[in-house]
Amino acid sequence: MQSEVANSTGIHVNGEATATTAVSLADLLVELGFAETAVATALNGEFVARHARTATQLSPGDHVEIVAPRQGG
Amino acid sequence: MNAIEPITPSGATLKLYGVEVSSRLLLGTGQYPSPHVMASAVQAARAGIVTVSVRREAARANTGQRFFELIKSLGVRVMPNTAGSRTPREAIATAHMARELFGTDWIKLEVIGNDDTLQPDLFGLLEAATALRKDGFKVFPYTTEDLVAAERLVAAGCEVLMPWGAPIGTGRGLANRYALRSLRKYFTGVPLIIDAGIGAPSHAAEAMELGFDAVMLNTAVASAADPVRMAGAFAAAIDAGRTAYEAGLMEMRDMAAPSTPVAGTPFFDLDRS
Numbered sequence: 001m002q003s004e005v006a007n008s009t010g011i012h013v014n015g016e017a018t019a020t021t022a023v024s025l026a027d028l029l030v031e032l033g034f035a036e037t038a039v040a041t042a043l044n045g046e047f048v049a050r051h052a053r054t055a056t057q058l059s060p061g062d063h064v065e066i067v068a069p070r071q072g073g
Numbered sequence: 074m075n076a077i078e079p080i081t082p083s084g085a086t087l088k089l090y091g092v093e094v095s096s097r098l099l100l101g102t103g104q105y106p107s108p109h110v111m112a113s114a115v116q117a118a119r120a121g122i123v124t125v126s127v128r129r130e131a132a133r134a135n136t137g138q139r140f141f142e143l144i145k146s147l148g149v150r151v152m153p154n155t156a157g158s159r160t161p162r163e164a165i166a167t168a169h170m171a172r173e174l175f176g177t178d179w180i181k182l183e184v185i186g187n188d189d190t191l192q193p194d195l196f197g198l199l200e201a202a203t204a205l206r207k208d209g210f211k212v213f214p215y216t217t218e219d220l221v222a223a224e225r226l227v228a229a230g231c232e233v234l235m236p237w238g239a240p241i242g243t244g245r246g247l248a249n250r251y252a253l254r255s256l257r258k259y260f261t262g263v264p265l266i267i268d269a270g271i272g273a274p275s276h277a278a279e280a281m282e283l284g285f286d287a288v289m290l291n292t293a294v295a296s297a298a299d300p301v302r303m304a305g306a307f308a309a310a311i312d313a314g315r316t317a318y319e320a321g322l323m324e325m326r327d328m329a330a331p332s333t334p335v336a337g338t339p340f341f342d343l344d345r346s
Contacts, residue, residue, distance in 0.1 A: 014129040033132040038141070040127060040170035045162055047169035065129065067170050068137020069144070071111070072126025072154045073101030073241070073291030 011062040026053035028064065039066050087286050089233050089264055090179070090211040092150075096121035097281065098311050099152070099266065100304070101291025108143055110300050115147050118294065118304035122150045124181055126157075127171050141175070152213065154181040159194075161201035168205050180205060181235065181268075181289075183215045191241045191269075195222040199229060206230035215268050218252035220259060227263060234260070235268035235289060238280065242292045244272025247279055257284045274303075274310030281314025282322060 008019040013032065022028035025041060025048055041048045042065040048056050058064075087094045100120035105111035115123055125144060130137050144151060153171035158164035161184060168180045184201050186194025193216050202212045206229055214226050215235045223234055236256060239245035247253055248270060257265060267280040268289040277288045288311055297303035335341075 034130070037130065037133075037135055038138050038174060039130050040174045042166045042170060045166055047166045047173075049169075050173060065166075065170075067127040067174070068130035069141040069174055070126045070128035070137060071101075071103040071105075071140065072124050072156055073103045 009058055009060050009062075011058055011060065011064060013064045014066055020058065022058060024054050025056040025058060025064065028058060029053065029066070032066070034066060037068065039068050041066055087264060089213075094121050094150075094287070097287040097315055098277075098308055099124065099268075099287060099289035100294065101289070102144065103291055104295035105300055108140070111295070112143060112147060113301045114294055114304040115149060116304075117301045117308065119308045120149060120304075122152050123147070124152050124154050124289070124291070125171075125175065126154050127167060127174060137174075150179070151175050151177055152179045152181050153177065154215075155183045155201075156185075158184055158201075159186075159197075160184070161197045161204065164197070164201040165204055165208075168201075168210060169208070172210065178209055179211045179213065181213045181215060193217055193237070195219060198222075199225050202226055202231055203229040213266070218249050218256055220252070220256055223256060223260065227260070233264045233266065235266045237269045238267045238276065239270025239272075241269040243270055244293055245270055246272055246276035247283075250283075253280075253285075254283055274306045277307055278310040278314035278317075281311055282317050284318050287311075 008021050011018055011020060020028055020031055022031045025043060029035060041053060043056060044063050087097060096119050098118050098120050099122045100115055100118050101124045102111055153175050155164040155167040158167050164182060164184045171180060172178055182198065182202055184194045184197040186192050198214055198216060202214050205212050212231050213233050213235050214231050216222055216226060218236050226234060236253060239248040264286040266287040266289050267285045271277050271288060271290040272293050280288050294300050294304045294307060
């Protein structure tokens with residue numbers, strides 16, 4: 001899979017079109033600067049646990065949600 | 074004089090999913106003028122549980138972590154919500170993300186069915202509640218006063234229900250008193266928390282007088298001119314309402330009944346016509 005590193009994949013992150021070279025969800029979080037941040041993730045509407053991010057591969061057109069704690073009622 | 078033990082319908086401490094809760098006021102953390110005011114309001118309200126949410130995070134912003142650190146410093150229990158979810162699928166995924174972020178299996182489950190009323194979608198709510206209970210969540214469903222829906226939620230494993238007083242953010246108090254009263258009388262053993270629609274301390278006191286176990290509110294405090302003082306006012310109202318319930322309220326009657334003794338009334342034998 002090394003040859004794929006140069007290719008970018010078109011996905012959506014938090015609703016925004018994003019081009020990424022990340023192969024896995026874990027890679028994507030590093031690429032986007034979330035490595036040091038406590039976030040939770042979902043892929044195409046399904047929750048992806050922290051421990052499953054490395055094994056979760058990204059495909060073109062994927063919708064990724066990256067969320068953090070916020071005020072709420 | 075010997076002290077007489079008051080007859081208390083339910084003087085026991087409130088337990089939610091087996092956890093003893095010292096305060097009967099649950100406070101939301103949204104809409105405050107500043108994080109400092111929010112923190113002060115939580116303290117003034119003597120809230121034991123605060124609600125929080127999850128939202129999309131911008132890269133390198135770290136907004137969420139700063140907020141969570143502040144909440145943790147307050148020493149209260151955190152209950153994340155699924156606010157904004159419109160389908161069971163969204164609510165379930167949001168609940169899982171919240172559990173991982175906040176480290177709690179408590180979830181205030183909201184599945185919204187109508188944008189104008191923010192009315193719970195009871196069908197979606199039941200579906201999501203059923204799935205989340207199987208996934209080990211302690212589900213607190215935001216529901217309406219509908220008794221049959223409430224029964225189904227309890228059957229699905231919900232040990233606490235959160236019926237609305239009125240639609241979120243309206244401040245209209247208990248919009249359907251009769252149905253809420255019925256719900257309270259029917260579910261004697263299920264903790265019921267009035268959630269949403271509370272606008273004034275008198276509304277909260279009324280909910281407690283009716284025998285509801287707790288009140289959850291946010292906007293009424295957060296959007297007050299002085300949120301911290303308003304938080305204190307709600308704390309006092311909830312204490313008063315609960316104490317009144319435990320003390321046993323008098324029955325309402327249609328005709329007047331004199332409180333001053335009739336016997337010995339001066340001029341009583343005179344013809345007053």
